[in-house]
Amino acid sequence: MIGKQIRLERIMNRNTGRAVIIPMDHGFTLGQIEGLGNMPEIISAVAEGGANAIVLHKGMVKAGHRKHGKDIGLIVHLSASTSMNPDPNDKVMVCTVEEAIALGADAVSIHINLGAPNESKMIEDAGMVSKQCTKWGMPLLIMIYPRGQGIDPNSPQAVGHCVRVAEELGADLIKTSYTGDPESFRKITAACSVPVLIAGGEKAGDLQTLETVLDSVEAGGAGVCLGRNSFQRENPSAFISALSRVVNGKATPEEAIRDLEKPA
Numbered sequence: 001m002i003g004k005q006i007r008l009e010r011i012m013n014r015n016t017g018r019a020v021i022i023p024m025d026h027g028f029t030l031g032q033i034e035g036l037g038n039m040p041e042i043i044s045a046v047a048e049g050g051a052n053a054i055v056l057h058k059g060m061v062k063a064g065h066r067k068h069g070k071d072i073g074l075i076v077h078l079s080a081s082t083s084m085n086p087d088p089n090d091k092v093m094v095c096t097v098e099e100a101i102a103l104g105a106d107a108v109s110i111h112i113n114l115g116a117p118n119e120s121k122m123i124e125d126a127g128m129v130s131k132q133c134t135k136w137g138m139p140l141l142i143m144i145y146p147r148g149q150g151i152d153p154n155s156p157q158a159v160g161h162c163v164r165v166a167e168e169l170g171a172d173l174i175k176t177s178y179t180g181d182p183e184s185f186r187k188i189t190a191a192c193s194v195p196v197l198i199a200g201g202e203k204a205g206d207l208q209t210l211e212t213v214l215d216s217v218e219a220g221g222a223g224v225c226l227g228r229n230s231f232q233r234e235n236p237s238a239f240i241s242a243l244s245r246v247v248n249g250k251a252t253p254e255e256a257i258r259d260l261e262k263p264a
Helices: 002-011 026-030 039-048 097-102 119-136 156-169 182-190 206-218 236-247 253-261
Strands: 019-023 053-056 073-077 107-114 140-146 173-176 196-199 223-225
Touching: 002 073, 002 107, 019 073, 019 236, 039 053, 039 236, 097 119, 107 119, 107 156, 119 140, 119 156, 140 156, 156 173, 156 182, 182 206, 196 206, 206 223, 206 236, 206 253, 223 236, 236 253
Parallel strands: 019 053, 019 223, 053 073, 073 107, 107 140, 140 173, 173 196, 196 223
Antiparallel strands: none
16 A cells, blocks of 8 residues: 555645645536636646645646646546536546556546436446556545435535445545534544545635635544635635645634735
8 A cells, every 4th residue: 555655645734634635627517617727827826825736637637737836746537527418417437547647646536426317337437446546556536425316415414425435435535515514524524534525616705615624624624625616716826825724723714814815
């Protein structure tokens, strides 16, 4: 497991065991959205802000990763769907672990939607990816959510089920929904042997986002995996800097906001 350990150290804060990961794979799903027009520019801003890693699809690695500025960890996303699909929750494989290794990835990620019509295929794909990750010493981030007809996406029972499925599949990191309150989320993280990071979802206010992040890490969370809630900010670099300080316990949300609002 030494290969996994070395690579995990590139995408986690070694002192706190937490991470600020910025997914930037939304273009595949949503198209040419706000914030992801100039990839080299936004990746540089994210890195300058102090994020530990970004998530990209394979075709975007050459479009801007590590071209200039600070270094940043690279997670290559292996599955995808588009919002134009009649079932956008149906994720299919578009990359392999071997391709990600050739691209210089520090980790790979895969998406599962529990409760979706094609849940079984997504779980099967994740099982095969986990096997390859063990073979190659590649860390695996499983992004997993409760998504299906009649399912509450923030239900503690449903989120806990997602986390357990990812853990049993062999995930090294898990990204999932926040349950909405520290007490229920603490029960989930306490029952899991691997780091659990919360997703960001739709863009929210600065203070509201930072307060939610603080609640999650105080409840045993290992950090955040925030996409639109980070790269669509007016000043992504400054916001991610504030986010990193909250995740790693160096500032309260109020302190981080005060620093964020200071003139450059």
